[in-house]
Amino acid sequence: MNPSIYHVFHLVGILMLFLGYGALLARSMAGSTDAKVRKLGSITSGIGLVLIIVAGFGLMAKSYGNNFEPWMIVKLVIWLVLGGLIALINRKPALAVALWWLIIGPRCASGHQVYIRPF
Numbered sequence: 502m503n504p505s506i507y508h509v510f511h512l513v514g515i516l517m518l519f520l521g522y523g524a525l526l527a528r529s530m531a532g533s534t535d536a537k538v539r540k541l542g543s544i545t546s547g548i549g550l551v552l553i554i555v556a557g558f559g560l561m562a563k564s565y566g567n568n569f570e571p572w573m574i575v576k577l578v579i580w581l582v583l584g585g586l587i588a589l590i591n592r593k594p595a596l597a598v599a600l601w602w603l604i605i606g607p608r609c610a611s612g613h614q615v616y617i618r619p620f
Contacts, residue, residue: 507560514552518583519608521546522590526601529594543587550584571620579611 524542528535557580561573583604590600613619 502559502563504560504563507556507563510552510556511560514549514554514556517549518546518553519549519604521549522586522604525587525590526597529590529597530601532594539591543591546587550580554580570618572614572618575614575620576611579607579614583607 521542524538528538528542561567589596
């Protein structure tokens with residue numbers, strides 16, 4: 502399969518993850534207890550996480566021949582952190598505003614690892 506397809510799926514996964522997190526955080530900030538929004542945000546972010554990891558490993562296999570580089574390990578740790586944030590978002594609605602801004606950090610760190618490759 503063409504690596505560009507993996508790249509597109511990876512980007513779609515990133516968009517879905519942050520769209521889902523945005524919905525969950527906005528729900529918390531609004532003080533809503535709407536179960537539909539929570540379900541939709543959770544499903545969207547979950548599918549996004551799956552797309553990110555599957556497409557990321559596919560892209561790695563096509564582009565790097567399954568050789569792990571240090572920046573890829575950092576990206577995997579960032580993925581784990583972002584995956585665990587859903588529990589914090591759903592269980593601590595009082596932290597919604599802080600999380601809204603703190604989630605920018607892993608996003609920037611992930612992009613830094615891909616484009617700068619400091620390791």
